[in-house]
Amino acid sequence: MDHQEWEQRKRKLQERAERVLECTRMDTSSEDLHRDNHNLRVHQIELEIQNEELRATQLQLEKERARYAHLYHFSPLGFVVLDKAGIIVEANQRFCTMLDSLQSKIIHQPLMRFIHPDDQDVFLGRYSTFFKSPSEKKIEFRLVSTAGGAIFVRLSGCIQPSSIVQRSGQDNSTTLLLVALDDITSQKQAEEALLSAHKLTRSTIDALSATICVLDETGTILAVNKSWCDFNAANGKEQAVWEGVNYLKVCDGSTGEDSDYGKRFAAGIRSVMCCEAEYHELEYPCLLDDGYHWFVGRITPLEGECDKAQRKVVISHEDITVRKKSEALLHDFNRKLQERIDAEMLRIERLQREKDIQQMALIQQNKMAELGGMIGAITHQWKQPLNSINLLNECLRDAFEHGEIDQAVMNEHIAEVQHLVTFMANTIDDFRDFYLPSKETSRFAVKPVIESVARLLKGQLMKCHIDLTIDGDDALHTSGHSSEFKQVMLNILNNAKDALLEKKPDEKTIKVQVFAEADTIVVTILDNGGGIPEQFLDDAIFEPFFSTKGENGTGIGLSLGKVIVEKNMGGSLTVANRDGGAEFTITLPMI
Template identity: 25%
Template sequence: MKEPIKQIRLLLVSNNEELQTLLQKYVNDLTVAKSEEEAKKQFHSSPADIIVCDLADSLEFCKELKKQAPTVPVIFIGPKDEDLLYEAINAQIDRYFLKPYDFKQLKKTLQEFETKIFMQKVKEYNTFMLHQYKNAIDSSNIVSKTDINGIITYVNDEFCKISGYTKEELLGKNHNIVRHPDVPKENFKRFWDTILSKKIWKGTVKNRAKDGTTFYVNTTVIPILDWNGDITEFVAIRYDVTNSVKLQEKLQKKERELETLNKELEKRVEEKTKQLRELNLTLEKRVECEVTKNREKDRMMFQQARLASLGEMLGNIAHQWRQPLMELGILLYKIKKLSSDEKIDEIYEKGTAILEKMSQTISDFQNFFSPDKKKERFNVAEVIKNTQAIMEGVLKKSGIAVNLQYEEDIEVEGYKNEFSQVILNIISNAKDALIDANPPQKIINISMKTSQNSLTIEIEDNGGGISPHIIEKIFEPYFTTKQHKKGTGLGLYMSKMIIEESMGGELGVKNGKSGAKFIIKLPVKV
């Protein structure tokens, strides 16, 4: 533990001055109670995140605290006594340290608890934010979900409001409950063919409400896939465009009426003109002039009506701003996958960078459903090669050579895609460092070595290394040196979480001979 623990409040119940002095160096928010009564008052007035108890015969007190706050970790320091240890285990005391205790191990335990507490708070915060995002979408859109057979599994209040049905009347029913009988069956066949092929469907749909009235919605249906790429459900997001469609229908009707009226008017004018021409040439000219004025007025009315329709339609288009961002990302990815041209790779990199900037403030809402992840065995060298291939065009364009050295193929158990993301993130950071430093030869060396039951992966560049005053901070969340590049500061933090929390390994960094060296250690199960 190189820095004080800033994220937790620790209550120390002890008369041990040495322990108090040592903990004060590593815990910013430390409360000390020298008796059980004092500890009770402190705990009730300002609940602690972790409790460390080092009072003789205080196990009963710890058990009482554990009952009151079962989620608060309790560390008990006591004598080597099997009965006492068994009693502590039954009371679900989180850690039992024997006297004399190992302070280094105590610090390590506190750090583990701090990490768990921090991750729980992150989880609670993310859940809180997701609820807000969901509420924001539900309050401004018409949302529904169905299973793969079209059976409704969720509707929001806006859906109930526009359809006239209650949630109880909709849940468990087929979505065709709101289908309008005027819509041809061929339309629905094309619709199902699209979404069952895992593509997004968009269009304006004519529906019928419970009371028989008609409403129109601009609809986007998105297939939701699991980790295996299979469809699990469909999410539909809609906007009410009933007024716009009805206005358009009225305008079209008005156009037809105006066209008919103009034709009739022209006939009447021609007849009247013939009559007037015989009477007076001057009067004929005046009539022609009046006819021209009337036509001009009709054109102006028609133009104003079309402009009003255009304004209404533009307002509805604005509501769909968020959808094209996602579709552009998909199109860029498809273009990249269909081409091996380096220029396409460059365009893809620039395009995705622009999309990331545009969607930075709305980026955490795309994964509402996150299915359970399953570990798998995968070949480490193969994943590194595939990851390197993804960046091959960018690396070659930047004049960067990547050397991969290993003695044998090693398989580990973990999350293949997440591990690939870690390698991609480290290589990308090395690329940026090499471009900034611009040495005569830009090189990234990757080596793999095995020893006993572990695999060590070293990724080293010759970009000059990391400044000593920030090297200990680069794994902290939101810490970044790329302000001018709009870095988020989460890449290395998430990489460390993936390696250490998800895969049970270690991720560290140090400066090598000519650049930064990232070291990944993973357990290898035979």
């Protein structure tokens, strides 16, 4: 009941009440009239209460109607009422939105008008059957909006009494169909993308050279790639359909001399299926029509199956015959290369031994080159003690002739002679040690070795009026061939002596310092002989056969000295000009 009908009913009720009241006034007494008036008043109040309740009910009904109308029009589904001919009798707002059109332009139009031309035959072919029995039936097609865009919909429906959607002029006996249209465009796009991805995956797998199959939890083949089929067909195992074959049984039933590989591979499949292993790989030989080939079989769980107790797996087999042959060739090459390396190392060791022998010979040769000067120095050093011994003998004879010899005189004579002989013997020992070839490395004190070289040169230096001083710590030890180190010091001191004789300064000095610095021993040899020309201060001064003395030098001493210090003793030998002379610095490891 709408508001207008309610007002009409109210007016009729008032008119009736007035007529009754008019009749009552004429036929009744005042007492009756008062009673009737009271009853009417009560009745009026009751009517007013009923009226208010009816108004409240009407408002509630209007709200519910508006709510359900909103749900109907703005539902995610498009609702359409069709007659038997497929004419749209009613449509909600959602359907109008799908078509991007107004409701007034949709009502009384055939649904066919809004269906994509390619799908119209499908719809016509199924609509009559669908209309008679729509239960559990669905039709999928495309709708075309007024803007030209197409959307996929899924249509489902049910028979609806026409009285529910009756419009003016319609027959109540007409059977109508209420249909719901679900927009499945996103679903269709997802399906299309999934299908495209499946095709891409399939094409990719088929393009692989490895043979691939997928097994279910029982070991039955679910899918294989093209290489699988081609390989088996090429080797006499052509089969129309591989899907459904139990691959585990095939492996378990392997026969022949390589059957153990098949059983081991089956065990690997089961270990991955049962989650005992995440991966299994096996290299195995296989006899084909063209001979033995090597393959590697790999087993991995199918993606998404990792959390299951029993899972599907992917099997791949790859021919690695070329790799195996390459590995064999590489192994043979490495063996031959190692043999060549061993032979070359033996040759290098032999050459090194020969080089060491040559170096020792060169050192000895350098010593021999100094032999003449050394003999001259020893001769000079022996002249004085020999003269002293001769003079002592003359004195002893005179004392004997004059009867002046007693035990005290004899003891004094013998002591002086022994002192002179000891000096001469020490000189010979130093000379012998210097020219004795080196054999084994040993620990030695640096300063005493330098002092032994100085004793050999003492006579020459005194003759040339050269003052040699040696200062430092006697307890600093290093390791090496002491005779070789003596050779280095002799060469440097001789070079300093030659430079002083050439430059002739007023005071000729050579200062040797021996001191510790961190974990090393430093030896500096400084003269005041004018220094070395600047152009020779780089490594040229240590090059073999390079000499600043012209024809008077061999050019061997300093080059040998650098080899001995740096290679044989693990130290360094450098030179620089300082304080009007050359300063050689030797750094040795301290032990």
